[in-house]
Amino acid sequence: MLELQSNAISTLANNQIPGTNTWVAIINWLNDFIQPIEKDYDMVFLDANPSFSMYTQIAIATSTKMVLPVMADDSSRRAIQNAFSLVYGLKLPSEIYSKYAFAEKLKEVDMPLPKVYMILKNRLTQYMGAASAYATVLQEIDKDVLSLLKTYTDMFAFKTLDMGIIDVRDFQTTGVVSAARGCPLRKLKSGRLGLMGKRVMVREEYRQNCIDNVETIVTRMSKEL
Structure with missing residues (x-):
């Protein structure tokens, strides 16, 4: 059902209506819903799909902070890299894509991007010691994040890895x-x-x-x- 709705949302967002930025109107759906009731809550959590579909973009555009979960595998490392490309427009394969990047679209209408607030190393087990292959992957993720943190400080809500990365054991x-x-x-x-x-x-x-x-x-x- 969600994927069917996503197709409909994407179609609406790409409609050309004179005098109306339909993409912005759609991307603000959750903002429009939350704003009247935001004073009633200390914090609102939006659980977004890992795919960068239209409903994920709506959630990200509504957020002020972003929590990124990772696991000890190469797919999670790539997912972190993809998140920064898709959300912040970093390291795009070609300048051609910049015009259509999510970050650029928000910038055009003066909407802020959320800051990376926390990175959760998820589903850790007792078998992921310092000498394990799992630990090596997690260390590479640390290096990737540290490099981004040094270069793009304004994209993060924390200043050091210790402040932003939390280890979470497998439940x-x-x-x-x-x-x-x-x-x-x-x-x-x-x-x-x-x-x-x-x-x-x-x-x-x-x-x-x-x-x-x-x-x-x-x-x-x-x-x-």
Whole structure:
């Protein structure tokens, strides 16, 4: 359904209507929805699709800060690089694309881009030690981000890697059970729990690790409120 809607949205955004910038009108849909109620909330989270479809662009244009999750694989490294190309117009394959870049379109109508607020190294496990291949990939991601941070400081909401990158352990079974049961991690009990007709073990140590990870992220965000 979302992909069908995306096609319709893209078609609307590309319509040529005299005196109307249809792309801007569409890109502001969420802004128009949130502005009347923004004083009722401290923070609004927009969960965007990894693809750079029209509805992802709407979410990014509405945001002031952006959280980028990465995992210990080359696809995540490429995804980070692609994010900076697609969102900020960096390292485009040709100048021809600059005119049509997302960043350039927002610049033309004086709309700001969100700053990279946090990079989450997601789904880390005990097997990703310093000597592992996983660690090597994560270190390369650090190098890529550091290089961008030094060159394009204004695109980031943090000044050092330690301030912006957070390690997040893999929630594994605990996260699956919590999500499937619709039960917050703090209220989730440890031990064997029923899930879709089966008994699943949730270890207290793992549950507490999940809570600690969430609290680290929330604490970092709360400093800005």
